[in-house]
Amino acid sequence: MSFSGPRNVNGYRNQHESSWDTAGSNGYTRSNIGAKLDGYFDKRELPMYKDKPYSYAASRRKPWWQKWRFTGGILLLLVALLYWVGIFSSTNTRTSVKDASKSTWSWSSKMAGTQVDWNERRERVKDAFVLSWDGYEKYAWGHDSYHPTSKRGTQMTPSGMGWIIVDALDTLMIMNLTSRLTHAREWITTSLNYEQDQEVNTFETTIRMLGGLLSAHYLSTTFPEMAPLADDDQGAPGEDLYLEKATDLADRLLGAFDSDSGVPYASVNLKTLKGIRSHADDGASSTAEATSLQLEFKYLAMLTGEKDYWEKVEKVMELVDGNGEEDGLVPIFIYAHDGTFRGHNIRLGSRGDSYYEYLIKQYLQTSGLEPIYLELWKQALTGVRKHLITYSKKSHFTIIAERPNGLQSDLQPKMDHLVCFMPGTIALAATGGKTVAEAKQAGKWGKKEQADLDLAIELTKTCWGMYRTTATGLAPEITFFEINDPPRSEADRPSTPPADPTSTDASAEWKDDYVIKNQDAHNLQRPETVETLFYMWRITGDEKYREWGWEMFMSFVNYTKLEGDAGFTSVANVLRVPPKLRDNMESFWL
Numbered sequence: 001m002s003f004s005g006p007r008n009v010n011g012y013r014n015q016h017e018s019s020w021d022t023a024g025s026n027g028y029t030r031s032n033i034g035a036k037l038d039g040y041f042d043k044r045e046l047p048m049y050k051d052k053p054y055s056y057a058a059s060r061r062k063p064w065w066q067k068w069r070f071t072g073g074i075l076l077l078l079v080a081l082l083y084w085v086g087i088f089s090s091t092n093t094r095t096s097v098k099d100a101s102k103s104t105w106s107w108s109s110k111m112a113g114t115q116v117d118w119n120e121r122r123e124r125v126k127d128a129f130v131l132s133w134d135g136y137e138k139y140a141w142g143h144d145s146y147h148p149t150s151k152r153g154t155q156m157t158p159s160g161m162g163w164i165i166v167d168a169l170d171t172l173m174i175m176n177l178t179s180r181l182t183h184a185r186e187w188i189t190t191s192l193n194y195e196q197d198q199e200v201n202t203f204e205t206t207i208r209m210l211g212g213l214l215s216a217h218y219l220s221t222t223f224p225e226m227a228p229l230a231d232d233d234q235g236a237p238g239e240d241l242y243l244e245k246a247t248d249l250a251d252r253l254l255g256a257f258d259s260d261s262g263v264p265y266a267s268v269n270l271k272t273l274k275g276i277r278s279h280a281d282d283g284a285s286s287t288a289e290a291t292s293l294q295l296e297f298k299y300l301a302m303l304t305g306e307k308d309y310w311e312k313v314e315k316v317m318e319l320v321d322g323n324g325e326e327d328g329l330v331p332i333f334i335y336a337h338d339g340t341f342r343g344h345n346i347r348l349g350s351r352g353d354s355y356y357e358y359l360i361k362q363y364l365q366t367s368g369l370e371p372i373y374l375e376l377w378k379q380a381l382t383g384v385r386k387h388l389i390t391y392s393k394k395s396h397f398t399i400i401a402e403r404p405n406g407l408q409s410d411l412q413p414k415m416d417h418l419v420c421f422m423p424g425t426i427a428l429a430a431t432g433g434k435t436v437a438e439a440k441q442a443g444k445w446g447k448k449e450q451a452d453l454d455l456a457i458e459l460t461k462t463c464w465g466m467y468r469t470t471a472t473g474l475a476p477e478i479t480f481f482e483i484n485d486p487p488r489s490e491a492d493r494p495s496t497p498p499a500d501p502t503s504t505d506a507s508a509e510w511k512d513d514y515v516i517k518n519q520d521a522h523n524l525q526r527p528e529t530v531e532t533l534f535y536m537w538r539i540t541g542d543e544k545y546r547e548w549g550w551e552m553f554m555s556f557v558n559y560t561k562l563e564g565d566a567g568f569t570s571v572a573n574v575l576r577v578p579p580k581l582r583d584n585m586e587s588f589w590l
Contacts, residue, residue, distance in 0.1 A: 142191060162187065287330055294313040360428060392514075399483070400422060417526050424531055
């Protein structure tokens with residue numbers, strides 16, 4: 001099993017440009033952004049939200065970059081998750097803060113029981129974004145954190161990194177909010193400077209800032225009709241603004257990889273370029289964080305032709321795989337000094353999650369040319385089935401539990417909300433990124449694929465139950481479950497199907513299986529479940545997933561929207577109505 005850098009890396013930029021210049025030849029109409037994106041989705045080529053252009057010596061039959069749909073699609077997913085409820089429009093009317101906070105929201109008390117109009121629902125999601133953005137713009141512009149309850153902002157670095165502005169660029173483009181995008185670009189041009197003597201988290205800075213800039217570069221160059229600006233047109237002074245900022249930031253983040261093993265340190269100083277060990281966990285890095293940097297750096301390698309970006313992150317995957325962990329399940333911490341794992345804690349929640357998620361996405365993003373990642377995914381999913389799957393005691397919900405002390409230790413019936421990425425990812429792997437109907441028609445459907453899809457369906461019910469079991473309709477950060485003693489395994493699964501988590505009965509018996517502790521009852525506006533609902537709807541065509549997504553959105557509107565024009569906030573306790581609120585809006589809310 002070999003890990004290597006790309007051949008002819010200096011030719012990537014030309015290959016990229018020549019293949020993506022044909023973007024208009026795939027059936028999109030250049031005259032309408034909405035038709036373009038809807039046409040993309042109509043082809044049922046599911047978009048990923050990251051790009052992983054790995055290349056292995058044994059599988060270079062066809063250059064992966066020629067599969068531009070996969071590369072482009074990966075950058076669209078996260079910003080489309082809540083905007084997927086209808087076709088996209090090219091509306092560019094700027095709603096005033098006054099309108100957004102008052103008359104615009106009169107619909108929220110009138111939607112129940114009305115005939116479903118997905119175009120109207122799409123616009124309501126856009127309203128939520130506009131209100132959130134305008135509140136930030138009014139009360140915390142240029143700050144990294146926004147506290148909408150107190151209507152103020154705070155910085156994470158001396159002069160700020162544009163944490164919210166950069167992370168929302170792609171949404172501004174997809175929603176065609178030109179005037180707001182203009183303001184964002186002005187700030188990036190005049191105020192964003194990474195020459196700051198400040199320690200930052202390697203992973204978060206990569207996925208939010210570097211990823212945000214690269215997504216904006218892709219969308220502005222490939223879909224110029226999205227929130228069109230003359231300043232970023234070809235040949236204009238600001239044509240490469242996003243790419244130049246991304247390259248500057250990436251060069252600073254590379255310092256995190258200067259460890260003895262090549263595994264990145266948890267943090268890096270933006271000015272000194274020095275990697276910094278974690279201040280906790282005996283200095284070990286998070287496994288998920290170390291293996292979730294590859295997408296951005298490899299995409300940047302393609303754009304710039306700089307081989308170093310590629311090799312730094314590729315080496316990490318080689319080291320992780322080289323540890324040879326049992327059944328493809330890896331501990332959640334890894335030492336930067338020697339590349340070995342710390343402890344034996346196995347979980348798919350925090351610090352473990354995205355390692356597994358990106359295995360299958362690497363395989364799909366290289367159009368199946370890297371079978372190593374399909375093999376690693378299959379091994380890991382088999383390990384999950386063998387060691388982590390169990391069932392709730394009364395209502396038989398399927399659970400992905402944890403093994404805090406290793407695979408031979410006791411099972412802990414705990415699921416972070418983060419684990420809810422898994423159902424959609426399993427479905428994605430089962431169909432190879434196609435719909436079920438297309439996979440069957442292509443002759444790529446058998447008992448195993450059906451079993452995997454069945455598992456995805458049951459896990460989606462469990463994740464949806466996390467929302468349905470609370471008074472607010474919002475999921476907690478962590479959920480525990482009542483299970484049998486000893487726990488049932490998949491080989492001993494209950495013969496009766498799980499309960500229906502859509503029941504509106506407040507005293508429904510199935511809710512007894514969900515155990516939510518007060519310290520875990522907060523909601524941080526996380527996207528994992530809505531991402532899974534997006535996948536499940538696109539893959540199966542079942543409208544219930546779309547409806548569940550709308551119901552989730554309405555819960556956020558009803559319980560997290562603040563009075564006036566400040567926008568939305570996260571929640572301190574989802575078990576109470578009215579809920580106790582936190583004073584923070586996460587950047588990924590936008």
